[in-house]
Amino acid sequence: MLQLQFIRENRDEVIDRLAVKNFKAATLVDEIIELDNTRRSAQKELDDILAQSNQLAKEIGNYFKQGESEKAARAKSESIQLKAKAKELEPVLTETIELLNSKLIELPNLPHSSVPKGRTPEDNEIVHSEGTIPQLFDGAVPHWDLASTYQIVDFELGNKVTGAGFPFYRGKGARLQRALINFFLDEAIEAGYLEYQTPLLVNAASGHGTGQLPDKEGQMYFAPEDNLYLIPTAEVPLTNIYRDVILKDTDFPVKNVAYSNCFRREAGSYGKDVRGLNRLHQFDKVEIVQIQHPDKSYATLDEMKEHVAGLLRKLELPFRILRLCGGDMSFTSALTYDFEVFSAAQQRWLEVSSVSNFEDFQANRMKLRFKDKEGKTRLAHTLNGSALALPRIVAALLENNQTEDGIKIPEALQSYTGFKFID
RNA sequence: GGAGAGUUGGCAGAGUGGUCGAUUGCGGCGGUCUUGAAAACCGUUGACCCGCAAGGGUCCGGGGGUUCGAAUCCCUCAUUCUCCGCCA
Numbered sequence: 001m002l003q004l005q006f007i008r009e010n011r012d013e014v015i016d017r018l019a020v021k022n023f024k025a026a027t028l029v030d031e032i033i034e035l036d037n038t039r040r041s042a043q044k045e046l047d048d049i050l051a052q053s054n055q056l057a058k059e060i061g062n063y064f065k066q067g068e069s070e071k072a073a074r075a076k077s078e079s080i081q082l083k084a085k086a087k088e089l090e091p092v093l094t095e096t097i098e099l100l101n102s103k104l105i106e107l108p109n110l111p112h113s114s115v116p117k118g119r120t121p122e123d124n125e126i127v128h129s130e131g132t133i134p135q136l137f138d139g140a141v142p143h144w145d146l147a148s149t150y151q152i153v154d155f156e157l158g159n160k161v162t163g164a165g166f167p168f169y170r171g172k173g174a175r176l177q178r179a180l181i182n183f184f185l186d187e188a189i190e191a192g193y194l195e196y197q198t199p200l201l202v203n204a205a206s207g208h209g210t211g212q213l214p215d216k217e218g219q220m221y222f223a224p225e226d227n228l229y230l231i232p233t234a235e236v237p238l239t240n241i242y243r244d245v246i247l248k249d250t251d252f253p254v255k256n257v258a259y260s261n262c263f264r265r266e267a268g269s270y271g272k273d274v275r276g277l278n279r280l281h282q283f284d285k286v287e288i289v290q291i292q293h294p295d296k297s298y299a300t301l302d303e304m305k306e307h308v309a310g311l312l313r314k315l316e317l318p319f320r321i322l323r324l325c326g327g328d329m330s331f332t333s334a335l336t337y338d339f340e341v342f343s344a345a346q347q348r349w350l351e352v353s354s355v356s357n358f359e360d361f362q363a364n365r366m367k368l369r370f371k372d373k374e375g376k377t378r379l380a381h382t383l384n385g386s387a388l389a390l391p392r393i394v395a396a397l398l399e400n401n402q403t404e405d406g407i408k409i410p411e412a413l414q415s416y417t418g419f420k421f422i423d
Numbered sequence: 424g425g426a427g428a429g430u431u432g433g434c435a436g437a438g439u440g441g442u443c444g445a446u447u448g449c450g451g452c453g454g455u456c457u458u459g460a461a462a463a464c465c466g467u468u469g470a471c472c473c474g475c476a477a478g479g480g481u482c483c484g485g486g487g488g489u490u491c492g493a494a495u496c497c498c499u500c501a502u503u504c505u506c507c508g509c510c511a
Binding site for chain 2 (some may be wrong): 039040043044046047048050051053054056057058059060061062064065072073075076077078079080082083246367369373377
């Protein structure tokens with residue numbers, strides 16, 4: 001969430017910048033400032049009452065010691081009255097704070113100044129394209145057909161055992177998954193990231209920390225018996241490691257990576273978007289997270305963007321990088337680059353990674369801070385990116401590398417798969 | 424799942440109703456001494472809210488209660504350890 005003080009001091013700027021995200025903030029911002037004013041005066045009033053009764057309590061102690069029981073009794077009754085007043089004020093203050101917080105988390109993050117205006121994916125800005133789109137032979141087919149021809153992904157079996165969007169990977173298909181996971185992890189470790197294996201279920205506090213709650217509640221699988229959420233991405237546990245943590249400024253940059261299963265309900269999806277591996281309820285992803293000093297977070301964003309580009313280059317996939325427009329960005333992001341690979345049989349671009357700088361938006365929710373050189377406590381910046389999500393990479397690899405005799409495995413992966421060909 | 428014992432500042436560890444936001448040690452930071460370092464000695468060292476400041480308030484696992492007053496008493500939840508049960 002945004003910092004209250006910043007909102008108070010930059011009301012007009014907040015409203016203008018949120019307009020880039022097509023968010024009409026004026027009413028909400030004014031409500032927030034008004035609520036904060038109420039909060040401040042209520043707090044002051046309560047603090048004064050408490051100060052008086054603290055003072056009285058000390059005096060009463062002294063009176064008792066000196067055996068002045070009459071004075072003590074008088075002070076006592078005075079104190080009881082103060083206490084009654086405090087009892088009235090307390091709920092007013094708590095309610096105000098709760099209301100203020102609930103309004104505050106409705107405000108999205110401010111977009112970076114380079115974010116283009118726009119409403120739909122068509123308004124995203126292509127900042128880079130690389131690789132050549134392969135010309136497939138006649139009779140080339142989409143990956144879902146390849147999956148059944150070579151018996152490497154079984155969607156029907158997934159339907160039977162679980163439901164749509166939960167495929168089985170089989171034989172060389174399963175091996176390919178494992179190869180990609182190891183390849184992505186090794187590349188990240190090589191780039192200085194520390195590997196984690198995280199829990200796949202998290203509590204509500206963690207969901208709030210990274211911003212999935214409350215706005216994306218319906219997107220997560222939930223286990224009500226235990227009040228736990230299945231993670232939609234390893235970003236959640238990996239970033240929440242630092243919830244309520246104060247780092248030293250020599251700790252930067254914190255670079256973490258985790259492979260995990262990801263679970264997404266994807267309510268309301270339909271049609272060609274969800275065919276085959278294009279969109280699943282359970283999928284595999286390697287996620288990179290960095291925590292950085294505010295002055296360096298944009299340089300870090302570029303570094304992470306280059307890391308992801310390097311992976312796609314090694315996999316020999318044609319890709320492009322988009323700078324998301326205000327309307328297509330997530331609630332929490334200040335600047336997001338999406339990576340898309342071209343899947344040659346479907347003839348469409350598939351999103352395989354999203355790399356974002358959240359600046360201090362998540363950090364503010366999580367109370368993730370650091371001590372700067374002057375010893376002041378400040379919010380850190382958080383960033384994350386997929387490096388990479390597997391299903392659409394697999395889709396593109398299968399489609400783009402198909403030949404009449406089988407599917408070629410890119411060279412960089414061969415030492416991981418142990419085979420060069422799926423046939 | 425059952426029984427018992429814990430949860431205090433970066434760490435260790437005192438404190439069982441009143442000048443306790445908290446003794447002390449270690450660690451950190453600053454200084455004296457030293458060519459430099461170590462040792463020794465001195466000082467300093469939590470977070471948050473309101474306030475220009477002075478100052479005030481909140482926080483001893485979380486929440487609630489008793490009391491004029493709670494780290495200290497009561498309830499509750501979480502969590503750790505030990506024993507038993509169950510299981511990988």
